[in-house]
Amino acid sequence: KGFVSLDASHPWMVYWILHSLDLLGHFDLFSSFTSNANAKGDMTMREVEAFQKADLLTRVVSTLSHCWSGVCVEFSSRDVQGDDKLRELVRSQEITNKERNKDSGDGTVTIIGGGFGGGPSQMPHCAPTYAAVLALSIVAGIGLADNSSGKVRNDESEISTNKINQNNRNPYREAGELALNLLSEKRLPLYAFFLSLRERQGTHDDEEDERIAFRMHHDGEIDVRASYCILAPCKLLGLIDETAPTSSEKKINHAKGDTSSIISSNPLLAPSIAKHISACQTHEGGFGAEPHNEAHGGYTFCALASLRILNAVEQIDVDNLRGWLARRQMGYEGGFCGRTNKLVDGCYSFWQGGAMAVLDEWDRGATEMKGGGSEMIEGEREKKEEEYEEELDEEEEWERSEISFDEIMLQRYILLCAQDVNGGLRDKPSKPRDFYHTCYNLSGLSVAQHSSRLWLADDIANESGDDSCLNRIFGDVTVNIVGRTDPVLNIRVERVEVMLSQHF
Amino acid sequence: MTMDIPTIFADIEPTPQDDGPEPVCAISYSPEFVEAHDYLRSVVKIDERSERAFDLTTVCLKLNPANYTVWHFRRRCLIALTAASHASDRLRDANLPTIDLASIEKDLDFADRLGGTNPKNYQLWYHRRALLECLLRVSDGNLPGEESSSGIVKIARKELEYVDKILGDDSKNYHAWSHRQWIIRTVNNSDLWVSEVDYSHSKILSDPRNNSAWNQRWFALHEGQISTRSNSSKASYRGKSILSLEKANDEANYALCGAKVDPFNESPWRYLISVLTEQWRFAQNSGDAGEVSIVSALLREYVRKIREMKQFWDEQQSSGNESHGPCVSMMSALVDLLEIFTNDEVFMNEAMILLDDLVEEDPVRRKYWKKRKRAIRDLLRKKKREPEVDLYAK
Numbered sequence: 082k083g084f085v086s087l088d089a090s091h092p093w094m095v096y097w098i099l100h101s102l103d104l105l106g107h108f109d110l111f112s113s114f115t116s117n118a119n120a121k122g123d124m125t126m127r128e129v130e131a132f133q134k135a136d137l138l139t140r141v142v143s144t145l146s147h148c149w150s151g152v153c154v155e156f157s158s159r160d161v162q163g164d165d166k167l168r169e170l171v172r173s174q175e176i177t178n179k180e181r182n183k184d185s186g187d188g189t190v191t192i193i194g195g196g197f198g199g200g201p202s203q204m205p206h207c208a209p210t211y212a213a214v215l216a217l218s219i220v221a222g223i224g225l226a227d228n229s230s231g232k233v234r235n236d237e238s239e240i241s242t243n244k245i246n247q248n249n250r251n252p253y254r255e256a257g258e259l260a261l262n263l264l265s266e267k268r269l270p271l272y273a274f275f276l277s278l279r280e281r282q283g284t285h286d287d288e289e290d291e292r293i294a295f296r297m298h299h300d301g302e303i304d305v306r307a308s309y310c311i312l313a314p315c316k317l318l319g320l321i322d323e324t325a326p327t328s329s330e331k332k333i334n335h336a337k338g339d340t341s342s343i344i345s346s347n348p349l350l351a352p353s354i355a356k357h358i359s360a361c362q363t364h365e366g367g368f369g370a371e372p373h374n375e376a377h378g379g380y381t382f383c384a385l386a387s388l389r390i391l392n393a394v395e396q397i398d399v400d401n402l403r404g405w406l407a408r409r410q411m412g413y414e415g416g417f418c419g420r421t422n423k424l425v426d427g428c429y430s431f432w433q434g435g436a437m438a439v440l441d442e443w444d445r446g447a448t449e450m451k452g453g454g455s456e457m458i459e460g461e462r463e464k465k466e467e468e469y470e471e472e473l474d475e476e477e478e479w480e481r482s483e484i485s486f487d488e489i490m491l492q493r494y495i496l497l498c499a500q501d502v503n504g505g506l507r508d509k510p511s512k513p514r515d516f517y518h519t520c521y522n523l524s525g526l527s528v529a530q531h532s533s534r535l536w537l538a539d540d541i542a543n544e545s546g547d548d549s550c551l552n553r554i555f556g557d558v559t560v561n562i563v564g565r566t567d568p569v570l571n572i573r574v575e576r577v578e579v580m581l582s583q584h585f
Numbered sequence: 586m587t588m589d590i591p592t593i594f595a596d597i598e599p600t601p602q603d604d605g606p607e608p609v610c611a612i613s614y615s616p617e618f619v620e621a622h623d624y625l626r627s628v629v630k631i632d633e634r635s636e637r638a639f640d641l642t643t644v645c646l647k648l649n650p651a652n653y654t655v656w657h658f659r660r661r662c663l664i665a666l667t668a669a670s671h672a673s674d675r676l677r678d679a680n681l682p683t684i685d686l687a688s689i690e691k692d693l694d695f696a697d698r699l700g701g702t703n704p705k706n707y708q709l710w711y712h713r714r715a716l717l718e719c720l721l722r723v724s725d726g727n728l729p730g731e732e733s734s735s736g737i738v739k740i741a742r743k744e745l746e747y748v749d750k751i752l753g754d755d756s757k758n759y760h761a762w763s764h765r766q767w768i769i770r771t772v773n774n775s776d777l778w779v780s781e782v783d784y785s786h787s788k789i790l791s792d793p794r795n796n797s798a799w800n801q802r803w804f805a806l807h808e809g810q811i812s813t814r815s816n817s818s819k820a821s822y823r824g825k826s827i828l829s830l831e832k833a834n835d836e837a838n839y840a841l842c843g844a845k846v847d848p849f850n851e852s853p854w855r856y857l858i859s860v861l862t863e864q865w866r867f868a869q870n871s872g873d874a875g876e877v878s879i880v881s882a883l884l885r886e887y888v889r890k891i892r893e894m895k896q897f898w899d900e901q902q903s904s905g906n907e908s909h910g911p912c913v914s915m916m917s918a919l920v921d922l923l924e925i926f927t928n929d930e931v932f933m934n935e936a937m938i939l940l941d942d943l944v945e946e947d948p949v950r951r952k953y954w955k956k957r958k959r960a961i962r963d964l965l966r967k968k969k970r971e972p973e974v975d976l977y978a979k
Contacts (some may be wrong), residue, residue: 084612089652094610147605200605202626203654265623289652302711363804364859373770373808374763375800404921407953408851415949421796421851423757485956487949 089199089209092148094515095141096212097520099219103573104523104537104563108134108223108253110441115128131252138220138256145213145276146263150205151195151270152299154277158188164348166320167192167276170269194273205274206298207310214271214314215572217260222576265585275311276348282357292357305361305372309383310503312349312390313413321390355393358384362397365421366405376405377431378419385436386569389536394443403440407485409433414498416509417525426508427499427518430491430525433523437485438568441533449577484552488529492555495526502558527566530554536573537567538581588644590624593637599623621645629658634665643695646807650699656708660715684719692716697747704751710760714767716742721771741772749784756788762797773863778809793843799852803859806832814867827867830861830879836860837877837887844915848898854918861887865925884922888932891919913947920957927964936961 087094102108110131161167170192196205197213280303282292295307315321360372361384367376368384388394409417409429417429499506499522505514506522532550554561567577604611621644628638629674642659645652664682686967693716700709715971721737753762769777782805788798807813812832824894828836843853861884868880895915901907916939923936
């Protein structure tokens with residue numbers, strides 16, 4: 082009861098709760114990092130618990146699958162011909178329904194796309210789609226951890242998930258497979274739906290200045306959240322990464338005078354998409370919902386994370402953004418506010434704190450010299466080495482890997498102010514707890530506890546040995562530590578790793 | 586006024602919600618909620634865009650105004666009902682789907698009544714936009730931007746009044762401010778642009794800490810191209826319109842006055858720095874030495890002014906009359922300006938000292954201030970090695 086106002090947000094509720102539980106180690110089979118003392122109990126009890134949790138995950142997948150809706154979308158024949166995913170979709174649908182998909186002669190093709198809506202029989206919508214894909218990715222990640230290429234990264238426990246699966250089967254495996262199957266089945270229709278949400282912005286005369294935004298749903302609002310709600314699932318489902326050059330690759334190519342590899346045929350990587358996102362940066366340095374809208378934490382996170390996925394962060398005024406983000410942490414409370422001269426709110430622990438983590442990681446990638454790294458050109462590297470020898474003292478080196486905000490103050494706000502004594506987290510004291518604030522306070526806590534490192538999605542093949550490091554921890558680390566969330570995608574890095582190693 | 590749904594829809598079989606077996610997060614619906622939505626699902630399935638379907642959406646939206654699917658279907662009904670009943674030639678000839686005037690006004694009113702308890706509901710604000718888009722198409726026929734399009738301007742003003750009412754309850758309502766921007770941008774009438782500058786001023790006066798109002802001022806002056814340099818590619822910076830030097834002077838002065846009212850107010854300081862930085866980047870980008878020199882003088886003038894303010898402030902603090910402590914916003918603004926003059930050793934040293942102070946006085950941001958220090962130090966070292974390179978040619 083009382084949740085009727087969330088009737089168009091079922092997948093959100095699922096994601097908020099599932100991600101919160103995951104961060105708290107609820108689905109970890111052995112206490113990898115948490116103080117989950119139950120894990121030290123007897124084997125039978127643990128097996129029963131695991132069975133119940135596995136059932137829960139299966140129900141999660143089923144619930145989300147009932148939020149799926151198909152929708153017909155139209156493309157020009159030319160667009161379809163130039164896009165291998167659309168072509169594949171047309172092919173697969175032609176088998177089942179010849180009439181629908183035939184070229185209607187006037188140069189358009191009708192494809193059955195789709196997405197997740199806020200509930201059964203609701204229209205596909207970017208936001209619940211994002212929530213659903215993330216939730217399903219968490220389930221897939223939990224269930225298929227033994228298939229991942231890397232180890233479970235933690236420095237606390239000797240027992241990694243890999244070791245478990247040598248002895249026992251992963252009890253979540255079936256649920257994980259169900260989740261993955263659903264995602265596999267829907268990824269191309271999702272792609273078609275996402276493309277159909279594109280909308281040209283501004284005046285149509287200047288082609289160079291072309292900006293493309295996304296609607297949240299058909300006949301719905303346009304704002305920068307949509308870009309993120311689309312790009313994040315696409316990243317997890319392998320719909321954009323095959324041709325996106327990393328920023329270091331771009332640098333090398335650019336220095337060589339080779340610009341051709343920068344241009345990609347993937348429509349999601351069209352420069353006009355990054356251009357629109359960049360246009361949402363305001364004079365203050367943060368981003369608004371639409372160009373010229375006031376800089377705001379939620380939209381800033383969405384914009385920055387989107388640009389990170391597109392490897393286009395260098396297009397914005399990074400210094401200005403950094404300053405704006407830094408000013409959002411409240412000196413007295415320690416938490417973050419959403420806009421200048423507004424109050425602290427626990428959810429911004431992630432929107433702002435997470436944005437800073439994304440920026441920090443990007444900074445590291447952009448300036449760090451990897452051991453044996455091929456990013457640098459010879460002359461540049463020599464110079465860098467010189468500089469580093471001169472300047473790098475111990476304190477500075479430590480600072481470079483830290484998070485840029487005061488992580489102790491943020492953890493303190495979350496744990497002491499944002500917690501409800503009866504469980505759950507909230508905006509601020511005197512506000513009621515809710516699942517949204519629980520999710521984002523915990524996500525912010527995670528970001529504050531785990532030091533920034535190179536983005537897994539860029540780095541997945543690299544066994545760099547750059548294992549989990551922790552920032553300074555407020556309170557007792559064995560009690561307070563939560564899982565490490567990916568600051569761009571906001572699911573645990575272990576789950577991201579499983580998703581990114583799938584070959585769809 | 587309740588709707589006897591089963592009777593009105595006696596010919597239709599209701600469709601229960603299919604959550605699948607054992608769903609998670611199952612919501613506990615009231616019986617009236619279930620009934621209304623079971624029938625709506627059926628109606629949407631057969632795509633019946635009728636009067637009774639429209640009334641059913643009203644019932645559903647009162648129960649959950651966030652159901653975007655129902656809003657969408659409601660709009661489809663409005664369009665279909667207009668097409669069926671409207672006699673006007675102009676509407677029938679219109680290529681785009683449209684809604685008649687009376688229905689638009691009624692629905693704006695409906696959205697307003699629902700909006701009372703839901704001022705932050707995305708769907709309500711979008712519904713207003715969708716209705717207004719129809720209205721702007723239908724009325725007057727003149728192209729936006731033309732002075733004589735009084736009908737459109739009248740509609741815009743009425744809607745702006747509505748937004749003002751909402752801002753009266755919550756002066757920082759994000760949707761409301763965003764809606765204002767949409768109206769003004771879409772109608773693109775020069776009078777409205779000018780009056781929006783005045784509006785932002787009145788909001789700033791009533792609450793100088795209302796950052797939304799400061800942001801709106803920037804929007805109105807820039808996007809409205811009020812006193813911006815002409816929009817030729819040479820006179821703009823990265824395709825965006827820039828304030829004229831004269832206007833920049835005015836706005837910088839306006840901002841500094843705002844800062845003097847309460848130096849701890851971040852809004853006017855950031856506004857000031859943005860105005861000045863914009864001029865600086867433009868000047869650098871233009872490559873015009875005269876331009877650079879004039880803008881440089883403007884920035885130096887403000888360095889002087891802020892230094893004066895700081896001096897006075899520090900004196901006040903140490904004399905013991907008032908003790909608010911150091912003003913971080915003011916120091917931060919000064920650093921931002923000083924840092925621009927990479928060739929001026931005095932300025933750069935002053936910036937470094939201020940940053941040291943900031944590390945002490947603004948500890949929550951100490952890592953950020955240290956980063957700024959490091960950046961300046963790296964810049965200076967690089968300059969020593971390559972004095973020819975112009976580091977600010979962005």
